[in-house]
Amino acid sequence: MDPALRFADILHILRRHDVDLILVGGIAAVLEGAPVSTFDLDIVVSRTSENQGRLLDALLDLNARYRDPAGRHIVPDAAKVETMRIHRLMTDFGALDVLETIGHDLAYPDLIGQTIDYEVEGFQIQTLRLEMVILSKEQAGRDKDKAVLPILHRTLQLKRSG
Amino acid sequence: MLSDSDPRSLTLAGEPRTDPEVNPPPGEGDDDSLILWMLSLSPTQRLGVAQGFVDSVRILRHGSRA
Numbered sequence: 555m556d557p558a559l560r561f562a563d564i565l566h567i568l569r570r571h572d573v574d575l576i577l578v579g580g581i582a583a584v585l586e587g588a589p590v591s592t593f594d595l596d597i598v599v600s601r602t603s604e605n606q607g608r609l610l611d612a613l614l615d616l617n618a619r620y621r622d623p624a625g626r627h628i629v630p631d632a633a634k635v636e637t638m639r640i641h642r643l644m645t646d647f648g649a650l651d652v653l654e655t656i657g658h659d660l661a662y663p664d665l666i667g668q669t670i671d672y673e674v675e676g677f678q679i680q681t682l683r684l685e686m687v688i689l690s691k692e693q694a695g696r697d698k699d700k701a702v703l704p705i706l707h708r709t710l711q712l713k714r715s716g
Numbered sequence: 717m718l719s720d721s722d723p724r725s726l727t728l729a730g731e732p733r734t735d736p737e738v739n740p741p742p743g744e745g746d747d748d749s750l751i752l753w754m755l756s757l758s759p760t761q762r763l764g765v766a767q768g769f770v771d772s773v774r775i776l777r778h779g780s781r782a
């Protein structure tokens with residue numbers, strides 16, 4: 555059985571290691587008020603060498619391993635963190651996707667000015683604004699992304715109308 | 717007819733459930749009430765809603781609490 559997904563526990567460990575990250579994807583949309591569901595946590599991380607070290611420490615703390623279709627036990631290491639652009643991981647607290655970019659190559663420096671700080675269970679988490687979540691999903695263009703666009707657009711409309 | 721205090725008279729969002737015979741067909745209005753309810757919550761509460769959904773599915777799949 556897969557581990558029970560605990561969004562807050564994953565975020566808490568990442569914050570405890572001071573990983574520079576932006577929460578993106580479905581949970582970013584949820585924090586922005588959209589009633590959507592998701593089964594993983596998506597983050598975009600800064601690619602500085604210092605942050606890669608902190609990220610690796612956090613991933614080891616989370617007991618992260620790659621979600622390998624062949625069932626092999628592959629764990630993150632310094633080389634993988636430095637070179638791989640996407641890490642689709644299972645942790646002791648559920649699925650975590652660590653991304654270098656979203657949409658059309660939007661990376662941490664492109665996104666950092668498009669975030670809002672939310673306090674969640676006592677810690678701050680930089681969260682991608684709903685406008686950018688929508689843009690990233692439109693650019694990704696996958697069926698699962700397109701499926702939630704109507705409710706994301708409607709949430710944005712209602713937020714703006716106050 | 718359920719009374720207003722009966723939990724069965726409330727939707728998942730805690731809103732009064734109305735008679736389906738006089739409801740309009742499902743549409744944008746249904747989403748609006750859920751969105752407005754989400755927007756009324758704190759960030760921690762919103763995360764809790766997402767967590768609750770995951771927990772509920774897990775219970776349904778595995779038949780017990782995680």
